[in-house]
Amino acid sequence: MREMQLVVLGAAGRMGRLLLRAVIEDPSCRLASAVVRPNATLLGEDAGTLAGLPPAHVALTADLEAALDGADGVLDFTTPDVTAKAAPLVAARGLVHVVGTTGLGPPDYHALRLAARSGRVVQSGNTSLGVNVLAGLVREAAARLGAGWDIEIVEMHHRMKVDAPSGTALLLGEAAAEGRGIALSERSVRARDGHAGVRRDGDIGFACLRGGTVVGDHVVVIAGRGERIELAHRAEDRGLFARGAVRAALWARDQEPGCYGMADVLGLRSG
Numbered sequence: 001m002r003e004m005q006l007v008v009l010g011a012a013g014r015m016g017r018l019l020l021r022a023v024i025e026d027p028s029c030r031l032a033s034a035v036v037r038p039n040a041t042l043l044g045e046d047a048g049t050l051a052g053l054p055p056a057h058v059a060l061t062a063d064l065e066a067a068l069d070g071a072d073g074v075l076d077f078t079t080p081d082v083t084a085k086a087a088p089l090v091a092a093r094g095l096v097h098v099v100g101t102t103g104l105g106p107p108d109y110h111a112l113r114l115a116a117r118s119g120r121v122v123q124s125g126n127t128s129l130g131v132n133v134l135a136g137l138v139r140e141a142a143a144r145l146g147a148g149w150d151i152e153i154v155e156m157h158h159r160m161k162v163d164a165p166s167g168t169a170l171l172l173g174e175a176a177a178e179g180r181g182i183a184l185s186e187r188s189v190r191a192r193d194g195h196a197g198v199r200r201d202g203d204i205g206f207a208c209l210r211g212g213t214v215v216g217d218h219v220v221v222i223a224g225r226g227e228r229i230e231l232a233h234r235a236e237d238r239g240l241f242a243r244g245a246v247r248a249a250l251w252a253r254d255q256e257p258g259c260y261g262m263a264d265v266l267g268l269r270s271g
């Protein structure tokens, strides 16, 4: 099959550079274009060099519309306003739009839903293949084991992380809640301190550790009477999100227009 021609939007960002590398290094795709914000100082520089690789002979551009000509898809890890503006342009050409941008609000989701009428949108706040498979395992385990099994989610991240629990811990909590058929918002326990009382059946607890340079560790403990399951994922570098995004784009190439998630990419969606 012909290599998939991919555009990296937000190429100068931390994720953008990793996306450039992931596209250049994947033999199934080709870097069609690399788009940076208007007036960026890096305009005209080589995308391969920016990714720390040999020259790719693709100059950084700020012209998204021109970049889309001849492309098959866009990898977009930018900001909500950039994503929402790009969505109709990408969809008008019927292309694949992989959206890794987080912090999307209702109007942004609306723009993506409209775009999904003609384009193929894959949106996920976590494009890690491993984390999404883990979420599927957690959902399955929670569905099969009753509320008498206690679910606790332990995460550890580097000392600079400012939010807690991590988005991934919450994603895993949502998967557990979904498996149990309950709303996480009603059963999550974010902190325990002092005389916190005994654990309530059905609660989903979170514990957050911070220190050093840990990219992201998550362990889901499912504890029953006399036995315990531990499902763990350890992220070693942020490139995994970029590689997951490339996998999503390659998968979406063969799909009908619509809005998809990583569970679809991995074939984890039930029913």
Ligand code: NAD
Residues within 6 Å of the ligand: 009, 010, 011, 012, 013, 014, 015, 016, 035, 036, 037, 038, 077, 078, 079, 082, 099, 100, 101, 102, 103, 124, 125, 126, 127, 128, 241
């Ligand atoms: P970043 O700030 O380093 O990168 C964003 C880039 O977008 C910047 O280089 C900025 O100049 C560029 N940009 C802004 N306006 C633009 C425009 N009009 N055209 C082209 N580029 C433009 O941030 P980051 O750490 O790379 O993260 C980017 C996004 O990806 C965030 O929302 C982050 O939370 C998300 N993220 C998602 C995942 C995931 O798995 N889905 C993983 C990591 C990060």
